[in-house]
Amino acid sequence: MYIKQISVFLENKVGRLVEITDTIAKAGIDIRAVSLADTSDYGILRVIVDNPDQAEKVIRDAGYTVAITNVLAVGIQDKPGTFTKVLASLSENDVNVDYMYAFTGTHNGTAYVIMKMDNLEKGIQVLQNNNAVVLSTDEIYHL
Template sequence: MQIQQLSVFIENKPGRLAEITEVLAEAGIDIRAISVADTSDFGILRVIVDKPKEAVAALKQHGMTVSLTNVIAVGIDDEPGAFSKAVRLLADEGFDMEYMYAFISRDKGKAFVIIRMNNGQKAAEVLKERGFDILSPETLYNM
């Protein structure tokens, strides 16, 4: 199952991240995971929220450049080598990862990794077949 992630183009200037998060807060959007990749002039804010379509509408209404991207969310046991097993499986199956970032949940003993890759749906199926926990959109958005 794939999750919808917001990708927001942001200028690298003081207060810009605050503006974006304030728009989300005013729209009643709850952030589940967040990552920023930046250069000296701009960045890409990647955000998983509980209501992705509403978040896109709110951000666009405020003149922000935003798009939805499909990613997968993989549950990883909190023990040495667990993440390595998932990454090795994906590599051995020929999946090409573009980027990833992680977050922890309220569930003890679990961390979750957001992964963007070629053919994410197939990657999720392969991981699930090998015993990895793949979060559904509903599960993640309601965490």
């Protein structure tokens, strides 16, 4: 149920983001979700792609520092308060969310979130017990 996330460390400089996404695109890899966090000097690009192992290789070969991290892709009912309930259930069970970002899909009524937690196994159990759907890799690629 883990999803492989690619993290790329890059200079906060005009054109770096284009270089990375172009490298991924030229390899025929599809980006499914994306997050970019920055400071004044560098950024961390986090992406979910349909071929993470190949993406890691082409990005590394292009000279960038890259890492793969296991995360969860979670589908929750898209209505007010549901997201808060899911977060509260994780908190009540001592599961810390390190970071998260949202992505879109084509299923009406469902919101999707990528979540990195301190305890993924426990997080999966808590999420499933609280009516959240933990998506598989194949499900992510076909949204």
